[in-house]
Amino acid sequence: MSDPKLVAQAYLETWNGAPSQRASALSAWRPDAVYTDPLMSGKGHEALQTMMDSAMAQFPGHRFVLDGEPDGHGHFVRFNWTLRNGAEALVARGSDVIRLDESGRIAEVIGFLDGVAA
Numbered sequence: 001m002s003d004p005k006l007v008a009q010a011y012l013e014t015w016n017g018a019p020s021q022r023a024s025a026l027s028a029w030r031p032d033a034v035y036t037d038p039l040m041s042g043k044g045h046e047a048l049q050t051m052m053d054s055a056m057a058q059f060p061g062h063r064f065v066l067d068g069e070p071d072g073h074g075h076f077v078r079f080n081w082t083l084r085n086g087a088e089a090l091v092a093r094g095s096d097v098i099r100l101d102e103s104g105r106i107a108e109v110i111g112f113l114d115g116v117a118a
Contacts, residue, residue: 002104004072008079011098011106012064019053029106037094037111061086067093075100080114092116 014025026033026045034043035051042051056062062085070079076099083092093115099108 002072002077002100004070004077004079005066007072007077007098007100007106008066008070008081008096011096011109012066012081015052015056016063019049019056022049022052030101033106033108035109035111037096038113059083059085059091062091075102 010025010028014022014029017025023045026049029045029048032044033048035041035048040051040055042048062083064081064083067080067082070077076097078095078097080093080095082090083094085091092113094111094113096109096111098106101107
């Protein structure tokens with residue numbers, strides 16, 4: 001299995017990167033990768049890029065930040081994250097579980113929203 005911290009950091013950078021960089025970052029995901037959270041879902045590189053671009057356009061200047069140490073078990077990585085604005089104020093927090101394929105590519109992500117700042 002890949003290092004859980006490296007997997008989580010690379011995953012968050014896919015979200016944090018400029019839209020023009022996402023296609024390249026998504027090449028580390030399976031072509032049929034699936035993402036699901038309580039607010040959105042997508043399958044495949046094109047749908048995932050559109051979903052991420054749209055979500056991040058709603059939060060200009062915000063970044064996802066790793067919160068704590070990721071944990072790994074077999075082909076799974078779980079970790080907590082926060083969404084922060086440019087001033088580092090907390091906007092939201094959540095946790096994700098990533099399933100990797102045999103090659104270490106992201107096959108599936110299941111996201112949970114753990115809270116939104118007031």
